[in-house]
Amino acid sequence: MISVGHRSGLLDALAAGPATSAGLAARSELAERYVREWLAALVTGGVVRWDPASAHYTLPAEHAASLTRGGRLGNMAVYAQHVAMMGALEPLILQCFASGAGTRYEDYPRFHEVMAEDSAQTVVAQLFDHVLGIDDGLVPRLEAGIEVLDAGCGRGAALIELARRFPASRFTGYDLCRDAIGHAQRSTAAAGLDNLRFAVRDLSHLDDAARFDLITTFDAVHDQKHPQRFLDALFAALRPGGRYVMQDIGGSARLENNLDFPMASFLYAISCFHCTPVSLGQGGEGLGTMWGWETAEAMLRSAGFAEVRRTVFAHDPMNVWFLAHKRE
Ligand SMILES: C[S@@+](CC[C@H](N)C(=O)[O-])C[C@H]1O[C@@H](n2cnc3c(N)ncnc32)[C@H](O)[C@@H]1O
Incomplete structure (x- = not known):
């Protein structure tokens, strides 16, 4: 899933700021149904945070630092x-x-x-x-x-x-x-x-x-x-x-x-x-x-x-x- 996030650009797109699955799909020009399933994998894997009240997903800055292009710590993705x-x-x-x-x-x-x-x-x-x-x-x-x-x-x-x-x-x-x-x-x-x-x-x-x-x-x-x-x-x-x-x-x-x-x-x-x-x-x-x-x-x-x-x-x-x- 990290590899999919890297190649599809989803990790970089989520690092730009919190989003709903529909918002992230629109930001990345990808299909919402797949983006939502990918997000669920990363939430349960402890990589992405999810707020059920607002249905927003967040890639914490300390994770983005090592999972995105140009991340401060090098991109482990x-x-x-x-x-x-x-x-x-x-x-x-x-x-x-x-x-x-x-x-x-x-x-x-x-x-x-x-x-x-x-x-x-x-x-x-x-x-x-x-x-x-x-x-x-x-x-x-x-x-x-x-x-x-x-x-x-x-x-x-x-x-x-x-x-x-x-x-x-x-x-x-x-x-x-x-x-x-x-x-x-x-x-x-x-x-x-x-x-x-x-x-x-x-x-x-x-x-x-x-x-x-x-x-x-x-x-x-x-x-x-x-x-x-x-x-x-x-x-x-x-x-x-x-x-x-x-x-x-x-x-x-x-x-x-x-x-x-x-x-x-x-x-x-x-x-x-x-x-x-x-x-x-x-x-x-x-x-x-x-x-x-x-x-x-x-x-x-x-x-x-x-x-x-x-x-x-x-x-x-x-x-x-x-x-x-x-x-x-
Ligand atoms: C792990 S890659 C590293 C490539 C490159 N130096 C880099 O850092 O991206 C090892 C490289 O050694 C080359 N290689 C392996 N055996 C070789 C051989 N017998 N003669 C020439 N190149 C070889 C491979 O084609 C490959 O590109």
Whole structure:
């Protein structure tokens, strides 16, 4: 119901002020009978308040802050869309449980669209206030002009923002999925940027030796075919003195450490339905969403990175961020 409220615009419309079901239906240009049933689900779920005397429904400001577009705390309704996606995949995932086989990215309708909405909040909106601040040297180097790769870039919104802000630098985005790259290329053309290129590329075979000064991955390592080999290839693709910035899931590799992690059951569920099977489907290891920051840190060191630094940003409690250096 949260996902329906997000996609239909009902949550945003209700945040504009109390309304009857007919008033909210008119405000949203939706059918009253469905809107009333949706409201009842949210009232009994404790999300929306209802005043029987006036028949008005209210989305309290403290709920609107984390359930609406532009909400002060980030929009948790974006993540609810994964639940609907998982429901659509249940028959296939049940087959995987029986056979041990994996899935393909094409099996997931709307995956790149939802993922782009997710990273619009945790990455793109925070690039200049938080993400680039992970290393004091990044902004001056980007202003001077460097080569940047975003590996597993999806629809590429982060690179588009960076390419706009730093015209002296050159940006490359690689992803396995043709539809995501097609979207990124159309957005690049619409923005009129000539310092940015996107290409379909299977990063299981990345062999661009010492080409880049900065590499980023945003939530794109744990579900690779072989995460260690992938990190080894990223290390090789960096020039000496280069930097690697990695956002990945912030859980621990040890189940007992995740008992108090509020997102843990959601993330293990996503792991069953997406991150584990897409890796297995490429013939990979299937480490899963909760491979753990300990595993990530150990793999970065094993790849050869020096000075591996780990940060959790307040705006992004689901993820952990690493800054890793390749020695001069
Ligand atoms: C969880 S998504 C993150 C996408 C994007 N970085 C973002 O933050 O929106 C992981 C991405 O890795 C890409 N990917 C997975 N396996 C890949 C491979 N072998 N080669 C290239 N890209 C791959 C997927 O297509 C997907 O876009």
